[in-house]
Amino acid sequence: xLSEVRVTMTRTEAVSRGAGxxxxxxxxRVAVSTVIFSLRREPGSDCLSxxxxxxxxxxxxxxxxxxxxxxxxxxxESLDAAASRTLAETTGLAPSYLEQLYAxxxxxxxxxxxxxxxxWALVRExxxxxxxxxxxxxxxxxxxAATLPELAFDHNQIVDYALWRLRNKVGYTRIAHGLLPxxxxxxELREVYEAILRRKLDPANFRRQVENSGTLIPTDxxxxxxxxxxxxYRYNRDIExxxxxxxxxxH
Amino acid sequence: xLSEVRVTMTRTEAVSRGAGxxxxxxxxRVAVSTVIFSLRREPGSDCLSxxxxxxxxxxxxxxxxxxxxxxxxxxxESLDAAASRTLAETTGLAPSYLEQLYAxxxxxxxxxxxxxxxxWALVRExxxxxxxxxxxxxxxxxxxAATLPELAFDHNQIVDYALWRLRNKVGYTRIAHGLLPxxxxxxELREVYEAILRRKLDPANFRRQVENSGTLIPTDxxxxxxxxxxxxYRYNRDIExxxxxxxxxxH
DNA sequence: CCAAAAGTGTTGGAGGTACACCCATGA
DNA sequence: TCATGGGTGTACCTCCAACACTTTTGG
Numbered sequence: 001x002l003s004e005v006r007v008t009m010t011r012t013e014a015v016s017r018g019a020g021x022x023x024x025x026x027x028x029r030v031a032v033s034t035v036i037f038s039l040r041r042e043p044g045s046d047c048l049s050x051x052x053x054x055x056x057x058x059x060x061x062x063x064x065x066x067x068x069x070x071x072x073x074x075x076x077e078s079l080d081a082a083a084s085r086t087l088a089e090t091t092g093l094a095p096s097y098l099e100q101l102y103a104x105x106x107x108x109x110x111x112x113x114x115x116x117x118x119x120w121a122l123v124r125e126x127x128x129x130x131x132x133x134x135x136x137x138x139x140x141x142x143x144x145a146a147t148l149p150e151l152a153f154d155h156n157q158i159v160d161y162a163l164w165r166l167r168n169k170v171g172y173t174r175i176a177h178g179l180l181p182x183x184x185x186x187x188e189l190r191e192v193y194e195a196i197l198r199r200k201l202d203p204a205n206f207r208r209q210v211e212n213s214g215t216l217i218p219t220d221x222x223x224x225x226x227x228x229x230x231x232x233y234r235y236n237r238d239i240e241x242x243x244x245x246x247x248x249x250x251h
Numbered sequence: 252x253l254s255e256v257r258v259t260m261t262r263t264e265a266v267s268r269g270a271g272x273x274x275x276x277x278x279x280r281v282a283v284s285t286v287i288f289s290l291r292r293e294p295g296s297d298c299l300s301x302x303x304x305x306x307x308x309x310x311x312x313x314x315x316x317x318x319x320x321x322x323x324x325x326x327x328e329s330l331d332a333a334a335s336r337t338l339a340e341t342t343g344l345a346p347s348y349l350e351q352l353y354a355x356x357x358x359x360x361x362x363x364x365x366x367x368x369x370x371w372a373l374v375r376e377x378x379x380x381x382x383x384x385x386x387x388x389x390x391x392x393x394x395x396a397a398t399l400p401e402l403a404f405d406h407n408q409i410v411d412y413a414l415w416r417l418r419n420k421v422g423y424t425r426i427a428h429g430l431l432p433x434x435x436x437x438x439e440l441r442e443v444y445e446a447i448l449r450r451k452l453d454p455a456n457f458r459r460q461v462e463n464s465g466t467l468i469p470t471d472x473x474x475x476x477x478x479x480x481x482x483x484y485r486y487n488r489d490i491e492x493x494x495x496x497x498x499x500x501x502h
Numbered sequence: 503c504c505a506a507a508a509g510t511g512t513t514g515g516a517g518g519t520a521c522a523c524c525c526a527t528g529a
Numbered sequence: 530t531c532a533t534g535g536g537t538g539t540a541c542c543t544c545c546a547a548c549a550c551t552t553t554t555g556g
Contacts, residue, residue, distance in 0.1 A: 079356035105330035
């Protein structure tokens, strides 16, 4: 039915950032990348902003460009596991939330045929500080999500899509706690929403909304400091099950 | 900068779903499958039900089981194109709506390592009738989505997820027109919603909701027949752009 | 006491549900 | 004429945005 054909294809060096032997030439390879979001308080301004880690490519194509952390899919691991693994290898992070974003497979997105299964993840602010201890400090850096440079491949587009998903999902799920420590004040939670949605929220209405949603458990502790002490809350982990669809796995 | 090399792509004659020689053992291959929804009016009952086409497998694994239509990803086509192609090859259908669903890649979902990029699609009721003219009538059949047999691989799970997405998406987008002809009455549109959501909707409130959404354009024609003639509507195609995220392609 | 953030109350509008009610046709 | 679905009006309820107001701390 289909006969064997010869194809001439301009091919550059292998794609893998990091190690890996040269791959076979005639197959489409599967890569896994992750858009990792965290929050950082800018020293100058007093508001939080979304940041994400990028790795500098050390080889062609797009050598010296910044790219999403990722790697090749191993034959013996699931997609979710590959996302966690490559994420840990390149940045040393363990995400508090991880979800598949999309599979990108345009033929010209890389010189060789690569299908990228892209995940997106959230890491807590405190965790992202301790990350990348020995992981080439040089080649991993955090960027403000709003002002990214030109990235390798179609990664700018991918980040845009991940941002869109994050902004959507924060509206109808309670994933914001993936960016916060175990306990937090309502003001801190509101700041997270404001950073993601890029607009101010009414503190009074925000309080009632999250209180009525039943996803927060008040503790008896308070955050003291500047003014009137604010109650600390924890997330109710029993809720979030029903929010997701019938996809068993991914944690 | 980029050096040109020659690559020999042994296209193991294969790929399309039925045929196929044994694949290489050490690579993970990429398949593309599609969950295709359409509507069928059951002869006995008077209400619409969701149906989808399945193909009977002719070889192991899961020989003689029913499976989602699909095939191997070709090296020279995008994921979207592969979904359209395999969908046409196996069922002869051209979908009125096509969207990527999810990438499934558990290691044990197939004896050999296969990552399936799954799409879901809608085809209009009338189109689904004329389908599969010469496409092995024997090995393609339509099933009620609610009462599927045990399918090959993890395809039952996949259909469940596709149904979940469809039911969600019908609530906040206007994809239902993908199951209807060019013009239709509000009652017909409501029936589509009822079939997808599996519950009755108030005709009066349904009318106002879709009218206020601005997605319908009334024509000056009417569907006559049983009782008082019902006005025919068309969909306003200018709207649906803003509904989707920043994913350029897939039409 | 004052500033500022924590937390509460109140109002009005938007949108959804339930349901009563007219309208127009085939039989 | 009647039965049936097409189409309209309306009351009510819930949720949300706006904003006035009280409470509690640090300085």
